[in-house]
Amino acid sequence: EGDWDDSQGAFDAFRRWAASAASAQLESQAQHAEVGWSFLLDFCGRRQLFKRQVIECGKALLASSEWKRILHRQPTLLASLRKLPQDVQDAIGPKTTASQRMVKTATTTTAVAAVGAGTAFVASAMG
Numbered sequence: 001e002g003d004w005d006d007s008q009g010a011f012d013a014f015r016r017w018a019a020s021a022a023s024a025q026l027e028s029q030a031q032h033a034e035v036g037w038s039f040l041l042d043f044c045g046r047r048q049l050f051k052r053q054v055i056e057c058g059k060a061l062l063a064s065s066e067w068k069r070i071l072h073r074q075p076t077l078l079a080s081l082r083k084l085p086q087d088v089q090d091a092i093g094p095k096t097t098a099s100q101r102m103v104k105t106a107t108t109t110t111a112v113a114a115v116g117a118g119t120a121f122v123a124s125a126m127g
Contacts, residue, residue, distance in 0.1 A: 008050075011043050015053055018060040026064035033070040034077065036061070041080040044088060051088050058092035 014036065018026075029036075040061075044054040061067045071077050072094040081093050 007039075007043055008047070010039070011047075011050065011053075011057075014039065015057040015060075018057045021060070023063050026061065027066055030064065030066035030070070033061075033064075033067045034074060037067070037071050037074075037077050038080065041077065041084065044084050045080070048085065051085060055088055055091040058088075062092060 021029075040054060040057060044051055058071075062071070071081070071092070078094075081089055
């Protein structure tokens with residue numbers, strides 16, 4: 001916990017760098033993206049009072065296609081992101097398209113129907 005007490009200075013420096021970095025500069029530092037995202041997401045989880053600044057920093061990093069790809073495809077980063085407040089997830093997380101939402105709804109509906117059919121089958125077999 002003590003290390004996190006000193007993390008605000010590191011966050012401030014990282015946020016200033018992200019805000020001022022050109023896209024090419026972000027791309028040139030993409031080998032550090034996983035560590036950078038991990039720090040940012042962990043910081044937000046521990047210091048939710050800074051979530052507005054985390055969102056600003058995250059949006060600046062998303063200007064790089066490589067930083068965006070790493071955040072949106074790395075399972076451990078996505079798991080960390082899902083633990084954060086919904087507004088942070090909505091701002092920097094992968095966007096769900098209308099077709100993805102429809103597939104998810106259809107899958108859920110199919111699963112509910114299958115459970116219902118299974119329950120009916122079991123009830124009739126036992127009755």
